[in-house]
Amino acid sequence: MTVPDALDTLLAGNRRFTAGTPEHPNQDAARRAAIAPAQSPFAVMFGCSDSRLAAEIIFDRGLGDLFVVRTAGHVVGPEVLGSIEYGVSVLGSPLVVVLGHDSCGAVAATRAAVQDGTTATGYVRDVIERVTPSVLAARAAGHTEDADFIDTHIRHTVDLLLERSRVLAAAVDAGTAAVVGLSYRLADGTARLITARGADVPAGTPAQ
Numbered sequence: 168m169t170v171p172d173a174l175d176t177l178l179a180g181n182r183r184f185t186a187g188t189p190e191h192p193n194q195d196a197a198r199r200a201a202i203a204p205a206q207s208p209f210a211v212m213f214g215c216s217d218s219r220l221a222a223e224i225i226f227d228r229g230l231g232d233l234f235v236v237r238t239a240g241h242v243v244g245p246e247v248l249g250s251i252e253y254g255v256s257v258l259g260s261p262l263v264v265v266l267g268h269d270s271c272g273a274v275a276a277t278r279a280a281v282q283d284g285t286t287a288t289g290y291v292r293d294v295i296e297r298v299t300p301s302v303l304a305a306r307a308a309g310h311t312e313d314a315d316f317i318d319t320h321i322r323h324t325v326d327l328l329l330e331r332s333r334v335l336a337a338a339v340d341a342g343t344a345a346v347v348g349l350s351y352r353l354a355d356g357t358a359r360l361i362t363a364r365g366a367d368v369p370a371g372t373p374a375q
């Protein structure tokens with residue numbers, strides 16, 4: 168699948184989901200058997216762990232379609248980078264998606280921590296520290312709305328993946344892969360394209 172095909176397939180699935188007309192493709196026994204020997208997912212989905220953000224459901228896909236990596240607040244570490252690189256360079260996925268969403272608890276907790284100077288305990292603190300650069304950038308830009316903080320964090324995460332991963336940056340430069348940022352709205356289920364690197368799609372194109 169090409170980059171535009173992969174993005175179109177994903178957004179078409181999201182439209183079916185939001186319209187309440189899902190087709191549940193690739194979820195039957197025949198598909199399970201067909202892909203048991205090998206997988207070739209058409210997208211790497213790197214999203215927030217939020218329980219309301221279940222990848223195959225909100226994009227109306229099935230088995231073998233998405234290589235899914237999720238962390239709270241889609242924060243990036245070595246395991247995340249290795250998993251994404253595996254999806255692109257070994258499995259051959261042409262599309263990497265950073266999936267953020269409104270009312271994200273990780274972003275809200277980081278905003279509170281920055282504002283009040285509070286800290287979290289244990290490894291939650293690590294999550295907050297990794298979201299902090301995005302929150303500081305959004306504040307410096309004068310943003311106050313949740314949506315602006317979310318979009319800033321999604322853009323920062325896309326940039327960070329390309330900055331950290333040479334494998335990913337090389338694939339984007341070669342035109343074999345693209346990294347896009349989607350912002351998901353919990354209430355209506357829409358996924359809006361807010362940034363694209365290497366994709367043949369203009370950033371800001373609404374998914375609906």
Ligand SMILES: [Zn+2]
Nearest residue numbers: 215217271272
């Ligand atoms: Zn979240």
